[in-house]
Amino acid sequence: MNELLVNLFNHVMDMEGEAVITEEFKDITNNDMHIIEAIGIENPRNMSEIAHRLHVTVSTLTINMNGLEKKGYIRRERSSEDKRVVYVTLMDKGKKAFYHHRDFHKSMIKAIVKDLNDQELEILYRCLENLNNFFEAGAKK
Numbered sequence: 805m806n807e808l809l810v811n812l813f814n815h816v817m818d819m820e821g822e823a824v825i826t827e828e829f830k831d832i833t834n835n836d837m838h839i840i841e842a843i844g845i846e847n848p849r850n851m852s853e854i855a856h857r858l859h860v861t862v863s864t865l866t867i868n869m870n871g872l873e874k875k876g877y878i879r880r881e882r883s884s885e886d887k888r889v890v891y892v893t894l895m896d897k898g899k900k901a902f903y904h905h906r907d908f909h910k911s912m913i914k915a916i917v918k919d920l921n922d923q924e925l926e927i928l929y930r931c932l933e934n935l936n937n938f939f940e941a942g943a944k945k
Contacts, residue, residue, distance in 0.1 A: 816912070823908045829901055831875050837905045839868055840877060840898050848881070848891035877901060 821834045829837070842857040843849055855865045869892065872878045877898035883889035894902060917925055 819912075820908060824905050826904070829904065832872070832877065832901070836868060836872060836877070837901060839865070839872065840894065840901050841905055843878065843892050843894055843898070843902075845894060845899055845902055848893045850883075851880075851890045851892065854892060872898070 817834070820837075824837050825832070825834060832840075839854070839858065842854050851862050851865060851869070855862045858865065869878060869880065873880060875897075876895055879893050879895055880890050881893075883891060917928070920928060
């Protein structure tokens, strides 16, 4: 089971890198794509919130944000109420990357569950939920 999980993780990372970093998005990394995903397309998110979602420090995130901003993927603005707070929004280029990344994940999920009945889908979901809970508990230690 461990070998399967390790292989799956490696395959997902490899395949995601190949599928997501296309000619159009060759100026960013797979890690940048995950930052774009964490920013999202809804409302602006502050740097602390994004860092929390990615399990990194704000200072680590700032380094990546500098590059994404220079490349036109994001825009940062200081809060008018509290100048210490910086909000991040995706520019059109960033939104396009967000949807591209999201579509890859939708395709992957569709391929995973295509032959499962409702009961099998529920079992798979519970297993993945347990795995996620294990990782989250470890992250808090």
